Amino acid sequence: MTDIRYLEDLKSFKIDVAHISYVMGIVDKEGFLGHAYFGKHIADDDASYLMRVFEPPFTPEKNERDRLSFYDCFPFEYPTHGIGDFRESAVRIETGSGNYANSLTFRSHRIYDGKEGIQGLPATWGNAADTKTLEITLEDKEAGIEAILYYSVFEGIDAVARHTKIVNKSGKTVYLTKAASASLDMDNRDFDKITLFGSWARERHINRTAVNYGIQGMCSRRGEPGHQEHAFTCLMEKNAGQNNGEVYGIDLVYSGNFRTLTERSQFDQVRLMTGIDPEDFRWELKDGASFETPEAVLVFSAEGLGGMSRTFHDIYREHLIRGYYRDKKRPILINNWEATYFDFNAEKLVNIADCASKLGIEMLVLDDGWFGNRFDDNRALGDWYVNEKKLEGGLKKLAEEVNRRGMKLGLWFEPEMISPDSDLYRAHPDWAVHVQGRRPGLARNQMVLDFTREDVTDYVYSLIKKVLQSANIEYVKWDMNRPLSDIGSACLPAERMGEFHHRYVMGVYKLQERLVTDFPKLLLENCSGGGARFDAGMLYYGPQIWCSDDTDAVERLEIQEGTALIYPLSAMGAHVSDCPNHAVGRTTPFETRGHVALSGTFGYELDVTRISEEDRKLIPHQVELYHRFNDLVRTGDYYRIASFSENHAFDCWESVAKDGSEALVTCVNVRKTANVKSRRIKLFGLQENASYRLLNEDGSDFVQTMGEEGKTLYFHGSTLMNAGINIPDTWGDFRSRLIHVKQA
Ligand code: GLA
Numbered sequence: 122m123t124d125i126r127y128l129e130d131l132k133s134f135k136i137d138v139a140h141i142s143y144v145m146g147i148v149d150k151e152g153f154l155g156h157a158y159f160g161k162h163i164a165d166d167d168a169s170y171l172m173r174v175f176e177p178p179f180t181p182e183k184n185e186r187d188r189l190s191f192y193d194c195f196p197f198e199y200p201t202h203g204i205g206d207f208r209e210s211a212v213r214i215e216t217g218s219g220n221y222a223n224s225l226t227f228r229s230h231r232i233y234d235g236k237e238g239i240q241g242l243p244a245t246w247g248n249a250a251d252t253k254t255l256e257i258t259l260e261d262k263e264a265g266i267e268a269i270l271y272y273s274v275f276e277g278i279d280a281v282a283r284h285t286k287i288v289n290k291s292g293k294t295v296y297l298t299k300a301a302s303a304s305l306d307m308d309n310r311d312f313d314k315i316t317l318f319g320s321w322a323r324e325r326h327i328n329r330t331a332v333n334y335g336i337q338g339m340c341s342r343r344g345e346p347g348h349q350e351h352a353f354t355c356l357m358e359k360n361a362g363q364n365n366g367e368v369y370g371i372d373l374v375y376s377g378n379f380r381t382l383t384e385r386s387q388f389d390q391v392r393l394m395t396g397i398d399p400e401d402f403r404w405e406l407k408d409g410a411s412f413e414t415p416e417a418v419l420v421f422s423a424e425g426l427g428g429m430s431r432t433f434h435d436i437y438r439e440h441l442i443r444g445y446y447r448d449k450k451r452p453i454l455i456n457n458w459e460a461t462y463f464d465f466n467a468e469k470l471v472n473i474a475d476c477a478s479k480l481g482i483e484m485l486v487l488d489d490g491w492f493g494n495r496f497d498d499n500r501a502l503g504d505w506y507v508n509e510k511k512l513e514g515g516l517k518k519l520a521e522e523v524n525r526r527g528m529k530l531g532l533w534f535e536p537e538m539i540s541p542d543s544d545l546y547r548a549h550p551d552w553a554v555h556v557q558g559r560r561p562g563l564a565r566n567q568m569v570l571d572f573t574r575e576d577v578t579d580y581v582y583s584l585i586k587k588v589l590q591s592a593n594i595e596y597v598k599w600d601m602n603r604p605l606s607d608i609g610s611a612c613l614p615a616e617r618m619g620e621f622h623h624r625y626v627m628g629v630y631k632l633q634e635r636l637v638t639d640f641p642k643l644l645l646e647n648c649s650g651g652g653a654r655f656d657a658g659m660l661y662y663g664p665q666i667w668c669s670d671d672t673d674a675v676e677r678l679e680i681q682e683g684t685a686l687i688y689p690l691s692a693m694g695a696h697v698s699d700c701p702n703h704a705v706g707r708t709t710p711f712e713t714r715g716h717v718a719l720s721g722t723f724g725y726e727l728d729v730t731r732i733s734e735e736d737r738k739l740i741p742h743q744v745e746l747y748h749r750f751n752d753l754v755r756t757g758d759y760y761r762i763a764s765f766s767e768n769h770a771f772d773c774w775e776s777v778a779k780d781g782s783e784a785l786v787t788c789v790n791v792r793k794t795a796n797v798k799s800r801r802i803k804l805f806g807l808q809e810n811a812s813y814r815l816l817n818e819d820g821s822d823f824v825q826t827m828g829e830e831g832k833t834l835y836f837h838g839s840t841l842m843n844a845g846i847n848i849p850d851t852w853g854d855f856r857s858r859l860i861h862v863k864q865a
Contacts, residue, residue, distance in 0.1 A: 123276050125232050125255045131167050133157065134230070134255060136281065138274035141421045143281055144168045145198050145257075149180035152227035154198040154259060154270075156306045159281075160367065161423050172196055194388050196306035199259065199270055199285065201225050202299070208392050209336060209384050211285075211301035213399070214266055214406075217293045225259035225268050232256075236273045239284060241627045243374050243661030244416045245440040251276040252440075265291030275440050279432050282440075284416040289406040297404040298619075301396035302373060303417040309389045310367075311359045315426070316381075317351035317683050322671035322704045324348050324652040325683030327766060332356065332391055338382030340398045344569075344605030344622055345376060348653045352379040353687050356393060361425050363761055364805075368422045370429040371395050372687055374441070375415035376658035377626035378402070401608065403619025418657065426686065427805075431758050434689040438756075441657060442664045442692070445642045450751045451665065451722050452529055452644070453481070453744060454596070458488035459672070459698050460728035463497055465490065467512045471522045476729045478526040480737065481744035484596060485523050486531035486724075491516070493543065499566045502538040503545030505584035507591075516592035524593055531596030531644070532588070536581050537629065538602065539570045552577050556609040564603035571610050572628030573621055582632055589640060598667070599633070601649040626658075633662035646694055646722075655684060665692050665722045672698035672726055674709040674717045674855065675791055678765045678772045681720060690776065691755040695721025697743070699732060709855040711736040715743040716787050716857040720754060720774070723747050746818060746859070750785050753778055757785075760805040765791050773848075777806035777862075781838065784862040790851045803845035804862060807838035815846065816861040823860050835865050 124137045136143040144157040146169040155172040174180050178190035192205035202210035203222030215221045233256075234249035246252075255272040267288040272281055283303040289295050312332040316339050317325040330337075339350045346352055352373035358366045371393060373379050378398040385391050395417045404412055418436060422428030438447075455477045457465060474485045489495070491512060493504025507515045520530045539546050539553050541563070546553060553568040555561040561568060571577050588594070608621050637645060645663030647654060651670035659666055666688075669680045677695065684693055695718040700708040718724070729737065757776040765772035770792045777784035784804060807813065812835045815823040825834060825846055836846075841862065848858070 123253050123274055125253050125272075125274070127230055127232065128166050131169060133166070133169055134257070135166055136255060136272060136274055137162060138281075139277050139279045140423070141279045143272070144171075146172055147227045148172060148174050148195070150182045153180075153195060154225070154227050154257065156196040156198045159305065159307070159369070159419070160421055194386070194390070196390065198304070199225060199268055200304055200392070201261070208386055209382060209394060210299065211304040211394060211396070212268060212287065212297070213299035214264065214287070215296040215298055216264060216291070217295065221298075223261045223264055223266060225261050228258045228260045228267070230255065230257045239413050239416060241630060242413065242415055243441075243630060243658045244284070245273065245275070245282045245374070245418065245436060246443075247273065247275050247440050265289070266295070275436060278436050278440075279422065280418055280420045280436050282416055282418050284414050286411050286413045287406065288411040289408055292408050294405060294407050297406055297412055298402065299399040300404070300412060300414050301394050302414040303371070303396070303419065304392060304394040305369070305371070305419065306390055306392050309385055309391045312356045312391060313359055313361075314383055315355045315357065315686070317353055317686070319348050321348045321650060321653075322669060323676065324655065324669050324680050325351055326679050327683050327686065332383050332385055334385045336382055336384045338380055340380035340400070341378050342398060342400055344378060344625060345601065345649055345654045346379065346656050347604060348651065352381055352395065352656060354381045354383065354393065354395070355426070355429060356383070356391065357426070363427050364425045366425050368426055368429045369393070370420040370422070370433060370687070372418050372433065372657055373415055374418065374657040374661070375626070376629065376654055376656050378622050397623060401619060401622055404623070405617050405620065415658070427760055430686050430761070433687045434759060437657060437660060438689050438691065442660050444637055444664060446644050446664050450748075450755065452483035452596075453747055454484040454486050454531060454724035455482045455729060456486040456488055456696065456724065456726050459703050459726045463490040463495070465511065467514065467519055470519060472730050473728060474523045474526050474528055477725070478528050480729065480740040482528065482725060482729070482740070484529040484531055486533065486596060486598060487519070488533040488598065489535070489600070491532070500540045500542035502535055502540040502567050503543045503570070503581075505534065505581070505588055507588070516588065516594065520592040520594060529595040530593060531598065532594050533598045533600060534585060535600040535602060536585060536632065537570055537572055538567050540567050551611045554605060554608060554610065556607050559607060561607040564606075567603055569603065569605050571612070572632070573610050573624035574612050578628050578632050582635055585636070586639065589643070595642070596644040596646065597636070598646045598648055599663070601654055603650070630658070630662070637662055648694070652680070652684070655688070660688070660692055665694050667694035668721065671704040672696055672714075673702035673705045673707050674714045674789070675707060676705055677717050678789060678791065681717070682761065682764060682766060682772070685759055685761075685774075690720050690759060691722070693721035696724040696726040698725070699727040711739050713789060713855050713857040715739065715746070716859055717789065719743070719746055719750065720776070720787060723751070750861075753783060753785050758806050762786070762802050762805075763800075765789065770794050771800060773802055775805060781806055781808040781811065782864045786860040786862065787857065788848050788860070789855070789857040791855060793851060793854050797850045799847040799849045801845045801847055803843065804841040807842055807862065808864070809837070809839040809842070811838050812836070812865040813838060813841060813862050814865050816863060818859045818861065
């Protein structure tokens with residue numbers, strides 16, 4: 122049951138949803154808003170004792186002489202800067218006179234069904250029947266500033282979506298130099314934390330450390346989340362693991378510079394905070410103006426990391442992702458990037474389509490190199506008109522050829538970029554992000570277009586729209602291949618240059634919104650040099666994101682495990698590519714590459730006309746597996762059974778139907794362990810008393826005993842979940858198998 126209440130006698134707010142409670146209290150005659158509790162559901166309304174306001178140093182109304190001691194230990198729901206809470210503040214506002222001390226106290230609240238969107242930003246959504254929202258308005262009377270805190274909850278989901286709006290009513294212009302989306306003060310419970318780190322071709326690896334005293338955090342100053350860091354953190358009890366223990370996850374619905382931190386204080390409290398990174402942020406707020414932060418999603422799980430992941434998957438699948446393909450199986454695609462790089466022409470592409478269509482592949486995606494003078498990656502970004510030297514007859518003809526073979530056509534764009542060697546740059550050098558008078562740093566020989574400018578985004582969009590209208594293009598891969606540097610916009614005045622990064626991201630969002638509005642059936646896949654912009658913000662516009670340029674089956678195990686910690690498998694762009702792998706040079710069986718990619722959106726990234734006959738023959742079978750299992754993978758519950766990144770030998774995960782009627786288990790034996798005969802795994806999410814049959818992917822029984830050949834064996838859910846099954850160890854490395862667990 123979803124319930125949000127303001128308890129007048131207790132001066133507290135209580136949010137109850139699914140299995141969780143979230144409690145805040147108003148303290149002192151001044152009305153400080155404190156955080157009392159977030160966690161497993163509690164029955165009592167009065168949880169104010171958890172804020173410890175009756176222990177020394179008391180509240181200012183009882184002990185004015187030690188006001189600072191109160192400030193420095195009170196669990197503020199949205200801590201301010203400069204008045205004596207010396208921990209990290211959520212908000213910092215410079216007045217016209219340069220002061221930056223603020224104090225926010227309670228003024229009013231509002232509770233309503235449904236949820237409003239955030240102006241210009243992606244956010245979770247819900248309707249009046251399944252979503253409730255609490256708004257709490259805090260004010261700084263002296264400074265004339267309001268902060269409105271938003272809390273939305275969704276029926277059946279153990280999560281709270283939060284964001285904040287800052288309103289200037291001071292009569293003067295002020296500058297916002299920090300505005301966190303959410304802050305959460307808790308007692309330290311010997312917490313560990315998990316963050317995700319990486320690099321190009323090695324994104325989102327899991328990193329578990331202790332929460333230490335002082336500030337620890339992750340942030341990006343690249344203008345996008347980047348390959349290196351991720352706007353996600355979870356706190357977990359020391360003994361918590363995959364399936365047990367209490368875990369708090371926080372993820373930011375944002376695609377720009379972010380900062381997520383923990384601060385462990387002298388009193389052994391922990392402050393967890395997330396929002397836009399303040400380093401390069403300074404927002405001018407004229408009198409009457411307001412600023413809305415991105416949204417943060419807070420998840421609580423009493424069932425370890427797995428419970429947290431499943432909640433994130435549910436909220437993102439049901440209340441974030443939108444559009445035509447949200448609940449649909451996506452077409453199996455073949456992308457020509459690793460097949461041809463820039464060396465292609467219409468004939469080559471049609472040959473690939475011809476061969477692919479016969480194998481059951483459903484869409485050809487034409488990647489980089491189809492436009493302008495783009496014969497290599499040194500030129501032509503921004504010139505979004507077809508290169509007929511490469512594509513005789515243009516995209517229309519190509520689409521017709523591809524469609525004639527029963528396939529769809531998809532196309533790559535990198536809308537935010539401009540090459541110094543492009544017609545666009547020659548016509549509009551000032552459209553590139555740069556600091557006047559300073560030689561800009563290039564990356565992949567390209568610059569970034571100033572997406573804070575509407576004339577720039579309008580122009581780029583007009584070209585994209587024209588291309589999409591010129592042929593039957595049913596998919597777009599929106600790429601972004603360099604971080605932002607040398608920040609400067611010809612159109613932003615000096616005092617507002619600190620708004621650049623956030624305005625840039627809003628420019629990207631606006632254009633993607635236009636794209637999906639004008640082309641409602643278009644399948645949009647976001648990408649950034651692989652997975653540098655795999656974040657919840659992008660999922661609001663497109664239902665899937667390219668996970669990584671690394672398609673090696675082994676590397677993908679760690680990348681996909683880290684990604685699936687937060688994001689549903691339906692969102693993870695995963696393809697089978699050729700070997701030796703182009704990112705790491707490793708050779709793995711074609712079958713294993715297929716099994717790993719089947720846990721994502723699925724497709725191919727190779728020249729199907731040139732791979733071995735043996736591999737090619739496996740494609741129709743993989744296509745059939747995709748059609749057989751994708752509903753389960755896309756909509757089911759995800760359980761991590763074994764982790765190669767932890768045990769260095771064996772990886773295993775399961776997608777199980779919400780009703781427990783069937784499951785797909787994927788096992789990858791990465792490194793053969795000498796003299797190990799089999800591994801025991803326990804399954805999850807099945808019905809205790811139902812009877813199940815275990816099947817291999819060819820439909821034969823996955824036999825567990827040395828019993829009679831051909832005898833069908835049935836197991837109860839309780840046996841599979843408590844006693845488990847044996848997975849025979851393989852001969853050699855990189856071998857994998859699928860097990861279909863089907864209710865009899
Ligand atoms: C990025 C993408 C690749 C490919 C290339 C094209 O690296 O991640 O998949 O599209 O750009 O230049």
